[in-house]
Amino acid sequence: MSATAVPVRSRRTRGPRRTVRARGAGLGLVAWLAGVVFFLPIAWMALTSFHSESDAATNPPSLGAALTLDGYREFFGTGGGASPWPALVNSTVASLVSTLCVLLLALPAAYALSVRPVRKWTDVLFFFLSTKMLPVVAGLLPIYLFAKNTGMLDNIWLLVILYTSMNLPIAVWMMQSFLAEVPVAVIEAAQIDGARLPTVLARVVAPIALPGIAATALICFIFSWNELLFARVLTGVVAETAPVFLTGFITSQGLFLAKVCAASLVISLPVLAAGFAAQDKLVQGLSLGAVK
Amino acid sequence: MTATTTAPVAATPVRTLRRPSSRLRAWATRAPLLPALIFMIAVTQLPFVATLVISFFDWNALYPKARHFTGLGNYSDVLTDADLRHSVWTTIVLTVTVVLVSLIVGLGLALLLDRRFRGRGIVRTLLIAPFLVVPVAAALLWKHVLYNPEYGLLNGLLHIVGGPQPDWISNTPLLAVEASLVWQWTPFMMLILLAGLQSRDHQQIEAARVDGASDWQIFRHLTLPHLRRYLELGALLGSIYIVQNFDAVFTLTSGGLGTANLPYTVYQSFYQAHENGLASAAGVLVVIGSIIIATFALRVVSSLFREEVSRA
Numbered sequence: 001m002s003a004t005a006v007p008v009r010s011r012r013t014r015g016p017r018r019t020v021r022a023r024g025a026g027l028g029l030v031a032w033l034a035g036v037v038f039f040l041p042i043a044w045m046a047l048t049s050f051h052s053e054s055d056a057a058t059n060p061p062s063l064g065a066a067l068t069l070d071g072y073r074e075f076f077g078t079g080g081g082a083s084p085w086p087a088l089v090n091s092t093v094a095s096l097v098s099t100l101c102v103l104l105l106a107l108p109a110a111y112a113l114s115v116r117p118v119r120k121w122t123d124v125l126f127f128f129l130s131t132k133m134l135p136v137v138a139g140l141l142p143i144y145l146f147a148k149n150t151g152m153l154d155n156i157w158l159l160v161i162l163y164t165s166m167n168l169p170i171a172v173w174m175m176q177s178f179l180a181e182v183p184v185a186v187i188e189a190a191q192i193d194g195a196r197l198p199t200v201l202a203r204v205v206a207p208i209a210l211p212g213i214a215a216t217a218l219i220c221f222i223f224s225w226n227e228l229l230f231a232r233v234l235t236g237v238v239a240e241t242a243p244v245f246l247t248g249f250i251t252s253q254g255l256f257l258a259k260v261c262a263a264s265l266v267i268s269l270p271v272l273a274a275g276f277a278a279q280d281k282l283v284q285g286l287s288l289g290a291v292k
Numbered sequence: 293m294t295a296t297t298t299a300p301v302a303a304t305p306v307r308t309l310r311r312p313s314s315r316l317r318a319w320a321t322r323a324p325l326l327p328a329l330i331f332m333i334a335v336t337q338l339p340f341v342a343t344l345v346i347s348f349f350d351w352n353a354l355y356p357k358a359r360h361f362t363g364l365g366n367y368s369d370v371l372t373d374a375d376l377r378h379s380v381w382t383t384i385v386l387t388v389t390v391v392l393v394s395l396i397v398g399l400g401l402a403l404l405l406d407r408r409f410r411g412r413g414i415v416r417t418l419l420i421a422p423f424l425v426v427p428v429a430a431a432l433l434w435k436h437v438l439y440n441p442e443y444g445l446l447n448g449l450l451h452i453v454g455g456p457q458p459d460w461i462s463n464t465p466l467l468a469v470e471a472s473l474v475w476q477w478t479p480f481m482m483l484i485l486l487a488g489l490q491s492r493d494h495q496q497i498e499a500a501r502v503d504g505a506s507d508w509q510i511f512r513h514l515t516l517p518h519l520r521r522y523l524e525l526g527a528l529l530g531s532i533y534i535v536q537n538f539d540a541v542f543t544l545t546s547g548g549l550g551t552a553n554l555p556y557t558v559y560q561s562f563y564q565a566h567e568n569g570l571a572s573a574a575g576v577l578v579v580i581g582s583i584i585i586a587t588f589a590l591r592v593v594s595s596l597f598r599e600e601v602s603r604a
Contacts, residue, residue, distance in 0.1 A: 059451050061443075124325060140575070250546065
């Protein structure tokens with residue numbers, strides 16, 4: 001590289017580099033704009049939930065109207081409407097218990113499939129995956145008839161069973177991919193040192209796989225919390241879940257916009273929280289472990 | 293190990309001893325799988341078999357005594373009934389439109405997010421948020437807060453600039469459903485494609501750039517081929533979820549105005565019309581459609597999966 005070439009070079013590159021930087025800033029701005037556009041409906045929903053009903057339903061929209069908690073008071077039933085608490089409790093029970101069941105069933109299965117590979121293990125994995133692709137409507141009617149004949153209709157524990165089956169394939173796939181990240185050599189070394197299986201699981205496997213297991217649990221929780229079709233068909237008054245409660249808002253009931261927004265936001269909050277907590281592993285979970 | 297060393301000395305007794313122990317060991321490795329497997333077969337496969345059986349019967353729940361075997365009668369009813377045929381068509385249009393549009397928008401957003409800029413984490417969070425709204429709540433949000441012709445935000449914004457005041461859901465019902473689904477599913481596509489972009493070989497791209505390749509050439513000849521399988525995966529997973537969509541159709545239009553898709557029709561034909569046989573036949577058709585998509589999906593997942601295994 002000769003000394004004379006240096007100034008020529010820098011003069012030549014300075015121009016393009018500056019436009020590259022300007023274009024980079026421009027594209028950053030476009031990204032920000034896109035983010036704001038996608039988030040706008042949620043932001044507007046949040047703002048409307050804090051408006052009074054008369055301010056919520058105006059055209060043009062009233063941006064700077066006074067803020068109030070009336071929408072939330074209405075939603076929680078202090079205004080005389082149906083209380084959402086039973087539905088929220090049902091959803092919590094169905095989501096938490098089914099997630100726990102999923103973990104109890106999926107952990108041993110994923111362990112058998114990843115740490116100590118079973119022969120034909122990919123076949124087993126793909127069987128689990130294929131059940132996820134079987135649409136809910138495929139088994140809905142027999143399940144409904146079964147529930148009706150055995151008195152299980154409007155029973156939250158039936159939803160627990162169904163949500164467990166709904167999430168089990170996802171959990172097996174996800175956890176299999178997380179457990180596969182535990183190096184076999186480390187496990188073997190522990191076994192040679194005389195560690196028994198429970199010790200290996202607790203001291204070696206768990207610390208490495210725990211973030212993945214937590215993310216799996218969060219994603220199963222989200223899917224159970226969101227589910228509508230099973231809950232709508234199989235529950236009624238007693239076992240109604242939060243999404244079924246929301247379907248009560250499908251037909252307009254006069255001025256109720258602030259209440260709808262408050263309800264939608266409150267019921268979405270657990271999902272938003274779980275989703276942001278699992279953000280880093282969200283893709284891996286949603287793509288059934290195929291994308292890392 | 294002891295078996296192999298003693299084998300030449302006393303072949304037959306060892307072999308009989310070894311067989312049960314190795315069988316036992318094989319069962320020990322399989323045992324942890326069994327609860328999950330049995331549970332899945334019982335809860336997902338048995339009901340489907342029952343659906344298949346019911347689909348061959350003419351069975352209205354209101355007239356249980358008139359139940360009789362009709363063979364493929366329900367299937368010919370489903371395929372000749374204009375409403376049901378329309379719902380098949382609606383399902384296809386809805387799925388294809390939502391998947392394609394959210395994939396394209398998702399690709400654009402993923403490309404934007406792949407570069408460094410101030411507040412990238414915040415923008416990522418803002419973009420993921422729509423996917424994390426409960427689907428029924430999202431549908432309610434679109435129906436009442438955005439689409440409402442009198443006080444919805446869309447018409448509110450149009451009012452400010454002096455535009456028209458359309459009744460979105462009545463005028464363009466299917467498009468209204470599609471738009472709300474695109475809003476929810478674009479983040480999903482973006483996340484998968486972003487993961488794809490970040491797994492690119494950056495040295496290769498750098499080398500291409502040094503060789504004088506333009507941004508477009510790099511995108512066309514390096515990025516896009518690399519992304520192909522991520523695009524396929526996003527499309528297929530998105531299809532599987534959107535073919536089954538019930539929440540948006542149920543909430544936004546209640547299946548009216550020609551937006552009833554197959555899951556909604558199945559729901560309606562047994563939950564409201566009590567036509568168990570017809571509902572089952574329609575359900576089986578949804579399954580056949582899903583199997584077609586799923587076959588491709590499994591192929592893509594297994595190719596990505598095999599790559600992961602060979603890399604590990």
